Amino acid sequence: MTKYPKIMAACVVLSSLLPIADGVSAGARAADRNPRLLGLATNRWIEIHQGPRDGWRREPHVGMAYDSKRGVLLFFGSGTHGRNWDNAVHAFDPVSERWTRHYRPADPNTYRADPNGRRIAGRGRILPWAMHAYDGIVYDPRRDAMIVAARPAHNPIRKKRPAAIVDPVWIYRLGTRRWRIMDNAGEPAPVVFAGGTAYDSHRDTIVLSRPYRRGGEVWELGPKRRKWVRVWRGRKQHGIHVNMGYDSRNRKIVVFGDYRATETVAVYTPGAKPGAPGSWEKRDPGGDSCPKVTQAPIAYSEKDGVFLVAPLIRETRETVTCVYDVATNRYRRIPDAPVGKRRMNFMMAYDVHHDVFLMVTGDWRAPPIVWAFKLDLDALD
Numbered sequence: 386m387t388k389y390p391k392i393m394a395a396c397v398v399l400s401s402l403l404p405i406a407d408g409v410s411a412g413a414r415a416a417d418r419n420p421r422l423l424g425l426a427t428n429r430w431i432e433i434h435q436g437p438r439d440g441w442r443r444e445p446h447v448g449m450a451y452d453s454k455r456g457v458l459l460f461f462g463s464g465t466h467g468r469n470w471d472n473a474v475h476a477f478d479p480v481s482e483r484w485t486r487h488y489r490p491a492d493p494n495t496y497r498a499d500p501n502g503r504r505i506a507g508r509g510r511i512l513p514w515a516m517h518a519y520d521g522i523v524y525d526p527r528r529d530a531m532i533v534a535a536r537p538a539h540n541p542i543r544k545k546r547p548a549a550i551v552d553p554v555w556i557y558r559l560g561t562r563r564w565r566i567m568d569n570a571g572e573p574a575p576v577v578f579a580g581g582t583a584y585d586s587h588r589d590t591i592v593l594s595r596p597y598r599r600g601g602e603v604w605e606l607g608p609k610r611r612k613w614v615r616v617w618r619g620r621k622q623h624g625i626h627v628n629m630g631y632d633s634r635n636r637k638i639v640v641f642g643d644y645r646a647t648e649t650v651a652v653y654t655p656g657a658k659p660g661a662p663g664s665w666e667k668r669d670p671g672g673d674s675c676p677k678v679t680q681a682p683i684a685y686s687e688k689d690g691v692f693l694v695a696p697l698i699r700e701t702r703e704t705v706t707c708v709y710d711v712a713t714n715r716y717r718r719i720p721d722a723p724v725g726k727r728r729m730n731f732m733m734a735y736d737v738h739h740d741v742f743l744m745v746t747g748d749w750r751a752p753p754i755v756w757a758f759k760l761d762l763d764a765l766d
């Protein structure tokens with residue numbers, strides 16, 4: 386008999402309801418476009434899709450990555466607090482407006498340690514443990530893969546599997562839909578709990594910012610993708626529950642939010658070459674008043690060179706929309722662009738194929754809702 390009857394019951398129900406999709410859907414090819422997204426009204430959030438009632442449910446701790454090759458949103462992560470034990474990869478295709486699941490979640494009784502003490506799960510195929518992913522996942526265009534550098538700190542099985550003591554970095558190949566553990570040249574790989582990851586397109590480098598109680602670290606995975614290198618260590622520049630993005634115009638990593646809501650934006654300037662030390666600065670943005678940020682969805686527009694940020698008004702839990710410009714260190718609040726009430730959320734991406742921002746809301750009690758936003762900076766002046 387399973388040791389986790391409630392969790393297994395939920396997994397069985399989901400497995401019976403959700404179809405397994407093979408291959409990439411026809412609508413996911415970068416050459417295809419959704420006419421509705423191309424003709425979207427500007428400077429307002431528009432609901433474009435609501436998931437099926439018997440489908441996947443968004444959890445506050447789930448992470449999202451944007452597959453720029455296929456133009457698809459990728460989701461990985463779980464609540465692991467009794468409502469959900471999902472370690473599958475889910476996807477939303479904004480062209481076909483279709484949700485898919487890449488494989489079935491693993492039975493929690495398969496959670497174990499491999500011979501090297503690394504946490505693994507699954508039968509037949511090796512999978513990561515279910516975990517709070519937050520912003521610990523990122524798409525790697527060089528490998529055409531999703532990298533998960535998060536760790537299952539809130540996973541209750543963690544305390545019941547004393548032999549499983551190593552949290553590896555996982556690589557999920559989109560072409561084969563298979564996971565593998567990064568060997569990291571035989572050395573321990575960095576993982577992050579509720580920190581941030583981003584892809585630096587100029588240096589073809591994955592950047593990871595890992596806070597801890599009194600300090601912080603920055604790690605980089607360079608173009609050869611062989612080994613993580615620690616490039617910075619020092620006083621803590623941000624806490625947990627952050628969202629991190631790369632500004633390709635100004636070539637800076639920007640971190641929004643904190644465990645406690647903050648007005649401060651943390652900006653990291655990478656070294657000139659992969660593996661070279663960088664530097665931090667903390668900024669207090671000027672411009673229009675934007676709520677203090679915690680757990681806010683963010684994304685960067687390569688076309689306009691600005692970040693879109695969707696923080697909460699804490700008293701009402703209403704979401705507002707702001708534009709942040711790194712070059713001027715200023716916010717602009719977009720009027721009449723709410724998204725309604727929401728909970729913790731790390732799910733926004735800039736869709737380069739449609740020139741729109743995509744955000745996913747909802748929680749375990751209701752199907753996910755996908756929203757789209759087309760930015761027109763000139764109309765804000």
